Amino acid sequence: MYSDSHLKRSWVEVDLRQIIDNYKIYKRNVKSCKIMAVVKADAYGHGSVQIANALQLEGVSLFAVSNIEEAIELRTSGIKGEILILGYTPTECAEKLVKNNITQTLLDESYARMMADKGIKAQFAIDTGMNRIGLDADNPEYCEEIIRKYSEQYELNGIFTHLCVSDTDSEECKCFTKQQIEKFEDIAKRVENLKLPYVHCMNSAGGLFYSTKSNIGGIARLGIILYGLKPDYTNELPDGIKPALKWKSVIAMLKKIHVGETIGYGRTYIAEHDMKIATVPTGYADGYRRELSNTGRVEINGSVAPIVGRVCMDQIMIDVTGIDANCGDEVTLIGDFYTADDIAQDIGTIGYEIVCGISKRVPRIYK
Incomplete structure (x- = not known):
């Protein structure tokens, strides 16, 4: 692995048992029945392949990454489940997505059009107020139209949104998060007859603090809390969740x-x-x-x-x-x-x- 001289200069120790404990404790504390492990950015610096393999042994079959390089690294390292790329992939990489059975996020209608009819598995991002990526949830009729249109040109298996202030306890942020969830639920209900298997809006904090407020999807994307850190410094995590x-x-x-x-x-x-x-x-x-x-x-x-x-x-x-x-x-x-x-x-x-x-x-x- 590394020589002793490397180890005795500067090194990181990652406790895989603590990672598993964090996962189990979190799962017990959220309503969602499934966990999507977010292992992007090399599992937040902890090592994506090692973390994903440890979680796969515990039965986790849903993983999220940032880009195609991270996705292929997981797939070639033995990760068998669903791997979702949360961000942009160049259109010329479409064949790699198909070859490695990787699910691509569709950022908007223009991007969906460029990547269409290539046999790609995909999920639509829905923008409920973060204004980063996704179809505009303030126009739900348009969102429904686009999702239905491209469900025929992709192996479309889901939609998702991101809650941008679910980690903040102010009344203003609570109100905004509830509005985000309501917007997403509206769109999810409009396309429920498509029977998309992966419909999700809960991030780490969302799952912990809002999972009882939504019946949509039953999936939480577990990111920073998996590693024992707080989405916000003021958050209180469940007993037993610790840095790994x-x-x-x-x-x-x-x-x-x-x-x-x-x-x-x-x-x-x-x-x-x-x-x-x-x-x-x-x-x-x-x-x-x-x-x-x-x-x-x-x-x-x-x-x-x-x-x-x-x-x-x-x-x-x-x-x-x-x-x-x-x-x-x-x-x-x-x-x-x-x-x-x-x-x-x-x-x-x-x-x-x-x-x-x-x-x-x-x-x-x-x-």
Whole structure:
């Protein structure tokens, strides 16, 4: 897999048992009878092939990805179930879609026209208010007309929409989400005689908070919660759902510095007292965010150590003054003490971006 030298620089540990536990707990907490596992973006940085194979063994047969490359990777790795591409595929790839038995999202009427009569399995996206892709649900008669028209030119097996604020608890967002669901239900009922097997509007948060409010489809697309992270930092997840990923590195060097000395690029940290500093061989080229300069923290031997100075391309420096720390000791960058959601909250982004941003040069190890 990887040499020990790679593993002892910077690596990610993924707990497949926790992934399965998260899936089972989520499934118990939603009304939907089927789960579509969203494994796009390399399963949000966790490893799509390994995650999909583990879920397939648990009986999951519906998967969603972003693009044709991700879909083919799953299919050639032994994933047998339905694989839905949620986004755009170039028209010249139509033959690959058919050959690999992959379902393509139809983005709008124009795209459906370009991809028609090629023997493709497909689902129509319905735009209920996100204004990203899909037929405009504010014109349900038009949506019905187009869906019926192209059901004769595709192996059409579903329709879906995306709830854009189902993770937000404000009254305004609750009202908007309910309106989205109602618009989608209207279109689903208009074409119900087509007997499309995959009709779905629930994402991770939607399934958790709104599955009792809709009888349409019985499918939830399980994305970020599968990996133990929150759609929104304020969300409360069911007991037992936990992050499945830990990111680790090691201490490469220890150094004593004196009061008044500076650390790192730009000399942004000035020592206010004598300190012991450790260098850790992970940086922003590995996906460790530069915004964590002088802000983030890591864990060493049960103690928390702050980052001092700017995050470098390949290294960070941490303050280990008063900590029992030695060269070669393991350093936890993301873990129970400081999750991807916590990091995201500190730097003004979302947990999705933190885990998706861990680069390919950081090997994933599966437990």
